[in-house]
């Protein structure tokens with residue numbers, strides 16, 4: 001049974017805003033990336049998972065319990081990091097931590113203290129005067145302090161400096177090792193790429209793609225850049241090598257003596273044999289990233305929307 005299951009979740013705020021027929025599920029031990037630009041519907045979805053918002057259609061289940069019907073139980077047990085952090089400004093950081101510990105029945109503060117140390121949180125001052133980054137760290141500590149099995153993190157690294165962002169990514173990997181189930185929303189490709197097993201991309205309130213991250217990383221058709229040492233070699237390749245049944249030249253850059261090629265894993269040996277008597281300066285793979293996929297996916301949808309042809313596959317920008 002999935003620990004988080006969303007089916008046909010719909011909340012129409014009018015003017016084409018909201019979330020529409022969103023479905024995905026997260027199995028125990030998975031880190032799930034929820035990727036989309038600002039205003040795409042990430043927070044709206046998460047608010048339904050937490051039971052803050054009632055769907056018009058569809059439902060969200062956490063551990064088999066309906067989020068709206070069992071909101072207080074879900075909110076008590078889940079580790080939740082809100083996208084926009086609203087803290088009681090009259091309290092100090094320490095008072096807030098104490099309040100959250102009492103709410104969750106935590107008596108042993110060892111784990112909480114470790115988190116405070118790890119994220120270099122200074123909880124002494126009043127919340128009113130805390131910087132955005134410090135508030136974010138406080139929210140991280142309180143999301144993880146009861147060592148929850150399921151975590152829902154809404155843009156967890158926004159407001160953190162790059163060192164803290166890297167630390168947080170390492171922390172998520174450690175939590176994953178411990179078997180935690182984690183949903184992370186983000187508009188930052190690299191942190192989703194670094195941490196997630198599965199990914200859904202949301203745009204304008206609708207899921208436009210869901211996939212296993214490794215399928216993308218292990219794409220069998222790869223892009224390579226080759227540079228020839230001499231103009232003569234380049235011209236010969238232009239004449240004899242660019243059109244071939246086993247590879248495809250995506251582009252040629254004559255003044256650099258370079259070509260960009262698309263080759264299936266099975267045909268790389270054939271290509272290397274072919275190129276052996278050419279004078280080659282270098283031959284390297286252009287890594288396909290999640291960002292390339294994300295951007296190309298958007299491009300493709302835009303082409304379709306404009307009535308153009310849809311390419312048969314998605315390749316990196318070059």
Ligand SMILES: Nc1ncnc2c1ncn2[C@@H]1O[C@H](COP(=O)(O)OP(=O)(O)O)[C@@H](O)[C@H]1O
Pocket residue numbers: 013017018036037038039040041042043044045083
């Ligand atoms: N309570 C609400 N009432 C009206 N519109 C809302 C409400 N909550 C969100 N929206 C709108 O729904 C869209 C998705 O918002 P949101 O889920 O916050 O996006 P994200 O978290 O991906 O940036 C936005 O256009 C936002 O303005």
Ligand SMILES: [Mg+2]
Pocket residue numbers: 042043044083154155
């Ligand atoms: Mg948001």
